[in-house]
Amino acid sequence: MVEIRIRVNGTTESLDLPPQVSLLDALREHLGLTGTKKGCDRGACGACTVLADGERINSCLALAVQYADREITTIEGIADGEHAHPLQKAFIRNDGFQCGYCTSGQICSAIGMLAEHDAGTPSAVTEHLCATGELSDAEIRERMSGNLCRCGAYNGIVSAIQEVAATETVR
Structure with missing residues (x-):
């Protein structure tokens, strides 16, 4: 297990994960952020796209440990409070x-x-x-x-x- 700190939608989270866990699985299964979808799980469909420090990435191809101490924005984090993006x-x-x-x-x-x-x-x-x-x-x-x-x-x-x-x- 690897302990990582990751900032997701403005909140710092601490996770203990096996090093092979994808960012997508960390978001969905460990943080309960299910807005990001698992489509092909091979980086071909884009359903898992999130923003990492403002740049779009396929979260199914990224290991969560690669994004320690980075800012991740999911669909749940793009609205401004109650106001949709x-x-x-x-x-x-x-x-x-x-x-x-x-x-x-x-x-x-x-x-x-x-x-x-x-x-x-x-x-x-x-x-x-x-x-x-x-x-x-x-x-x-x-x-x-x-x-x-x-x-x-x-x-x-x-x-x-x-x-x-x-x-x-x-x-």
């Missing part, structure tokens, strides 16, 4: 989910993706960002390609992200 509201307005299984990973990934875009990180669609900084459909789809939706709610997801990218400065 702007992306959560936009997903609802734009029908960005159907069954909802992938939604927590989609939203966490979108938060990370928007931060990457704001930082000027290029994607495979554009070598550099245009002067306006606007996100095209193709740009959003490329940047979100690590998150799958079996229900096919991609148009709503893209619309929700475009809405927030156009109106929000707080991520």
Whole structure:
């Protein structure tokens, strides 16, 4: 067993875990944060996406011990108290989910993706960002390609992200 201290959604947690426990299993099974979903358990679907120090990661591929003393944000931690995060509201307005299984990973990934875009990180669609900084459909789809939706709610997801990218400065 390894004792780790990890900060999750603003609260420092101390866990005694076998060293091979994934961050996903630590969140779900040891901390009871079940909003992060286990989809493929191989890093291919994005249902387990969380933010580690603000960057999106697949928590099924990460060992919990690797994230000791780091800040992890799950879907449970993105709202501002009783007020939903702007992306959560936009997903609802734009029908960005159907069954909802992938939604927590989609939203966490979108938060990370928007931060990457704001930082000027290029994607495979554009070598550099245009002067306006606007996100095209193709740009959003490329940047979100690590998150799958079996229900096919991609148009709503893209619309929700475009809405927030156009109106929000707080991520």
